[in-house]
Amino acid sequence: MSGDEEERELEALLELSRRGRAKLDRLHEVLTSPGHYGTGATPSAVVYRENKLRLLRLLDEQGKPRTGPPVLFVPAPVSRYFIVDLLPGRSFAGHVAAAGFDVFVIDFGTPTSEDRFADLAYYVDGLVRRSVRIVSELTGVPAINVVGYCLGGTLSLLYAALYPDTVARLVLLTTMVDGDVQGGIGWVAHRMGLAGESYDTPRLVPAAEVKSWFEMLAPGSNSLIGRVSDLWERLDDPAARLRDVRTMATWVDDVVPAPGRLLAEMYQKFGPGRNGLMTGIVQIGDRMVELAAVRMPVLSVSAEKDLIAPPEGVDAITKIVPHAEVLRLPGGHVGIVAGRAAAGLWQRTVDFLATSRGEAHGT
Amino acid sequence: MTLTADGKTAKDSTLVERWLEDQRDWQRTAMAYLDSMVKNEDFLVHLGNAMRGSLLAGKPYPAAAPAGQPAAQEAPADDRLDQVLFALHQIQGQLTDLRLVLDDVRSSGKGSPSVRPATRRKAKATKRTKRTKRPAPTVARKARPGKPRSRG
Numbered sequence A: 001m002s003g004d005e006e007e008r009e010l011e012a013l014l015e016l017s018r019r020g021r022a023k024l025d026r027l028h029e030v031l032t033s034p035g036h037y038g039t040g041a042t043p044s045a046v047v048y049r050e051n052k053l054r055l056l057r058l059l060d061e062q063g064k065p066r067t068g069p070p071v072l073f074v075p076a077p078v079s080r081y082f083i084v085d086l087l088p089g090r091s092f093a094g095h096v097a098a099a100g101f102d103v104f105v106i107d108f109g110t111p112t113s114e115d116r117f118a119d120l121a122y123y124v125d126g127l128v129r130r131s132v133r134i135v136s137e138l139t140g141v142p143a144i145n146v147v148g149y150c151l152g153g154t155l156s157l158l159y160a161a162l163y164p165d166t167v168a169r170l171v172l173l174t175t176m177v178d179g180d181v182q183g184g185i186g187w188v189a190h191r192m193g194l195a196g197e198s199y200d201t202p203r204l205v206p207a208a209e210v211k212s213w214f215e216m217l218a219p220g221s222n223s224l225i226g227r228v229s230d231l232w233e234r235l236d237d238p239a240a241r242l243r244d245v246r247t248m249a250t251w252v253d254d255v256v257p258a259p260g261r262l263l264a265e266m267y268q269k270f271g272p273g274r275n276g277l278m279t280g281i282v283q284i285g286d287r288m289v290e291l292a293a294v295r296m297p298v299l300s301v302s303a304e305k306d307l308i309a310p311p312e313g314v315d316a317i318t319k320i321v322p323h324a325e326v327l328r329l330p331g332g333h334v335g336i337v338a339g340r341a342a343a344g345l346w347q348r349t350v351d352f353l354a355t356s357r358g359e360a361h362g363t
Numbered sequence B: 001m002t003l004t005a006d007g008k009t010a011k012d013s014t015l016v017e018r019w020l021e022d023q024r025d026w027q028r029t030a031m032a033y034l035d036s037m038v039k040n041e042d043f044l045v046h047l048g049n050a051m052r053g054s055l056l057a058g059k060p061y062p063a064a065a066p067a068g069q070p071a072a073q074e075a076p077a078d079d080r081l082d083q084v085l086f087a088l089h090q091i092q093g094q095l096t097d098l099r100l101v102l103d104d105v106r107s108s109g110k111g112s113p114s115v116r117p118a119t120r121r122k123a124k125a126t127k128r129t130k131r132t133k134r135p136a137p138t139v140a141r142k143a144r145p146g147k148p149r150s151r152g
Helices: A003-032 A081-085 A092-098 A113-117 A120-139 A151-162 A184-191 A207-216 A224-234 A239-253 A260-270 A311-315 A343-354 B007-039 B041-051 B080-109
Strands: A044-050 A053-058 A070-074 A102-107 A144-149 A167-173 A281-284 A287-290 A298-303 A325-329
Touching (some): A003 A239, A003 B007, A003 B041, A044 A120, A070 A092, A070 A120, A081 A102, A081 A144, A092 A102, A102 A120, A113 A260, A120 A260, A151 A167, A151 A260, A151 A281, A151 A287, A184 A260, A260 A281, A298 A343, A311 A325, A325 A343, B007 B041
Parallel strands (some): A070 A102, A070 A144
Antiparallel strands (some): A053 A102, A281 A287
């Protein structure tokens, strides 16, 4: 090896060392600086607590509740609530609030051991019903707007069928109704043993197990090597961008444990081969719920590249709620709600909620 | 490397100096990490998550229980305490229901329901959602007698 070659190699090594160190310095900066990690971006007040649930009311710049028509966001109880209020300027709930609505968000919290006995009735006829009543009481509006995301949409749909007079407008985001459509989290969980969950002797399904179902939807990108490699590449990004990435990672990776009874019941009623929602009649606790009772305007939004809730399974809502307006957007399950192009959905939701009854739907 | 008085030597010196500077930078990086490990107990958790490719903040990356420790995934052998705790949560909800009904009764007694339409304003560029009377409790009907509840 000549002296010049040796020198070039040493220069290259030095540059490699510098780049690697710069990445580690940036990682250190991101890991030690504050951000919106696990908390909503918009100022809020807790207006009701029950078990692990917190009902949040978003506040304006002066720290006061808004006085527009009330909207209740119902996120999925198996993940953290702040996906609908991710970052300043990137918050679905914040956008709706900025449009003048009085926005409430349910935070179901993190279930602990005793919550494994929670079933559909506990969520739909308990937590969601009481949250709606509290919103009605606080705002004086008997029929409020409800926006349900993913499994939270399923709870919202069932609630709206049970208490249709209390829901003015219903928005369902990536809410799967046809359990026979292959793919998605239901089928993965089915293949990975969800059928073995017991209703009578439920367990608290560990977060790692729930997460493994989601990871199976994209096994390559979710492998340890794939994740580490992806993070190493991202460390070239500016620190501010990485903090946003960290906020999203905190949502994606902070899956909460799931009540085994709820999962068992949903699988037995709505899962592959059962498909109870598509029959239009569902038993919740000791009551029969007829989805035909859902007569308020409904907007159902699916995502073209949704691996968790395949769009065909979401759009099938028109078979059980024929007047539902269906909207399919480009993007994935999370991206359409909190991604960089999510503002289109937020504004579409505002427009839908702002349309008075009968104007757009002839009801 | 040989140090001589020609131009090559000067170049080599520069490289050596930069290499030494790089080593000092690495020491600073290492010290910054060590300092955070000592001063911030969460930092190790966050660093551990990063080594698993996740920027998850606030808690360790969810991991399955190690082999030989399946207890966390099993239903406890004696779940009576948890059943009592969960029943208490349900009672808490029922008490809220009672409180809400009492509030309703109180507001009805004052001649006005808890509806306050006059105080609500429209959302920006919106028309107000039509309001209805106080919510009817349900349109659902009772479960059909004899139909067994679906359980696993």
